[in-house]
Structures are given as structure tokens and as C-alpha cells.
Amino acid sequence: MMNKDLIENIGDNHISSNVNTPLLPTAFDKNDDEKIKTIQHHFSKIMETLGLDLTDDSLSGTPYRFAKMYVKELFYGLNPENKPKLSVFENKYSYNKMLVEQNITIDSSCEHHFLPITGHAHIAYIPKDKVIGLSKINRLVDYYAHRPQVQERLSLQILKDLQTILNTEDVIVMIAAKHLCVSSRGIKDKDSFTTTIEYGGCFEKKAYRNEFLNIVNNTTK
Ligand SMILES: Nc1nc2c(ncn2[C@@H]2O[C@H](COP(=O)(O)OP(=O)(O)OP(=O)(O)O)[C@@H](O)[C@H]2O)c(=O)[nH]1
Numbered sequence: 054m055m056n057k058d059l060i061e062n063i064g065d066n067h068i069s070s071n072v073n074t075p076l077l078p079t080a081f082d083k084n085d086d087e088k089i090k091t092i093q094h095h096f097s098k099i100m101e102t103l104g105l106d107l108t109d110d111s112l113s114g115t116p117y118r119f120a121k122m123y124v125k126e127l128f129y130g131l132n133p134e135n136k137p138k139l140s141v142f143e144n145k146y147s148y149n150k151m152l153v154e155q156n157i158t159i160d161s162s163c164e165h166h167f168l169p170i171t172g173h174a175h176i177a178y179i180p181k182d183k184v185i186g187l188s189k190i191n192r193l194v195d196y197y198a199h200r201p202q203v204q205e206r207l208s209l210q211i212l213k214d215l216q217t218i219l220n221t222e223d224v225i226v227m228i229a230a231k232h233l234c235v236s237s238r239g240i241k242d243k244d245s246f247t248t249t250i251e252y253g254g255c256f257e258k259k260a261y262r263n264e265f266l267n268i269v270n271n272t273t274k
């Protein structure tokens with residue numbers, strides 16, 4: 054069982070409440086195995102409602118597979134225990150120019166339809182006293198992406214965490230992604246995609262944003 058602070062912050066203790074993922078007070082009352090059991094039960098009812106024969110050997114394991122996939126894979130980022138350890142190091146070399154980590158895979162799900170959001174994140178920061186292990190940026194993106202999301206909140210959650218960990222406002226997060234709920238149902242627009250860009254500190258200045266965008270545009274395949 055987790056305490057109230059953890060529930061409210063879902064492990065994102067530094068980010069302001071308006072960017073927290075909305076959770077019930079009961080969010081952590083069940084462990085992963087209990088959640089899988091409950092989801093398995095309800096998903097089998099959904100399948101039965103659709104008229105599917107769960108005694109068929111190809112379908113009988115689906116409710117369990119589906120539940121395990123939700124809890125352990127697609128939405129592992131709802132469990133703060135899965136938050137990656139983000140190692141930061143002293144900026145011994147006093148590197149104080151832009152560092153860009155680009156083409157970070159986004160595999161997320163939209164919270165309105167529970168359909169995939171896929172694309173890339175491009176992130177930059179200008180170090181002060183701390184630098185972060187590169188892979189930890191990718192891990193942080195992956196963690197926040199693996200929740201039911203809207204792209205705006207995903208961008209902000211990543212930004213706020215990096216600003217806190219790196220002890221600087223000078224961070225920018227850009228995400229360009231396709232929403233299957235737009236391309237494969239509803240309006241079924243196959244070509245459109247969505248770009249969000251959130252930043253603070255020196256990236257408020259156009260010159261810094263332009264330098265970042267030039268690097269991303271000129272070097273991203
Ligand atoms: N702002 C924002 N909207 C999103 C995101 N992902 C999905 N949506 C939108 O959420 C909206 C939900 O609108 P509703 O009208 O309630 O749902 P709907 O009837 O399925 O809407 P349509 O997709 O237009 O058929 C849709 O317009 C989606 O495109 C996101 O990351 N950010």
C-alpha cells in the first residue's frame with residue numbers, strides 16, 4: 054500500500070499537480086497481480102459481450118494476455134515503482150552549450166480511446182552544475198509515455214522532471230507523433246500528425262529555440 058503523497062504525485066514528486074496523471078485515491082490498493090486478475094475478468098466479459106467464444110483455443114488466453122499487457126507493458130508507467138533511476142553527474146567539464154537527445158521513440162496510448170500514439174521526442178538542455186546520463190532521458194520519456202496520455206501532458210511531465218533533476222529551467226521538449234485515434238478511426242486522416250513543444254529558461258528566447266530546431270531538422274533522419 055502506498056501513502057497519499059505518492060498517490061497524488063504518482064512518483065512525480067516534483068511536478069505541479071496540474072500535470073499529474075489523474076488518479077483515484079484507490080490507485081495503489083491492488084498489486085500488479087490483483088490488477089491483472091480484475092482486468093482479465095472484465096475483459097473476458099467484453100469479449101463475451103462481443104459474442105466471442107472464449108472456449109476457442111486461440112481466444113481463451115486473450116483476457117489474461119490483454120490484462121498482463123496493460124499492467125506490465127503498455128501502462129507500466131502508472132506504477133511509480135517502475136520510475137527509472139536517473140543518474141546525474143557533476144558537470145566537471147563545464148560543458149555549457151546545448152545538448153540535444155533526438156529521435157527518442159514515443160510509444161504511448163491516448164487516454165480518450167486507448168489507441169496508440171507513436172512518434173519521436175527531441176529534447177535539449179543546457180547544463181549548469183549537473184549532466185544526466187543520456188539513456189536516462191530516453192528512459193524517462195518511455196516511463197511517462199507508458200500511461201494513458203494526452204500529448205500535451207506527456208511533454209510537460211518530461212519537461213518538469215528534467216528541469217528538477219538537472220537543476221535548470223533551460224530544457225526544451227518537442228514531440229511529433231501520430232495518433233491512431235485520428236488516423237485509423239473517426240476522421241481516419243492517415244497523414245496528419247501532432248507536434249507539441251514545451252520549454253523554459255533560455256528556450257523562451259527565439260534564438261535558442263531556432264538553434265534547437267535547426268539541429269533537429271538538419272540531423273534527424
Ligand atoms: N488535445 C488532445 N486531444 C487528443 C489527444 N489524443 C486524442 N485527442 C482527441 O480527443 C478528442 C476526444 O473527443 P470526443 O469528441 O470526445 O471523441 P470522439 O467522438 O471519438 O471524437 P473523434 O475522434 O472526432 O471521432 C478527439 O478529438 C481526439 O482527437 C491528445 O493527445 N491531445
Ligand SMILES: [Zn+2]
Pocket residue numbers: 163164165166167168232234235
Ligand atoms: Zn484518442
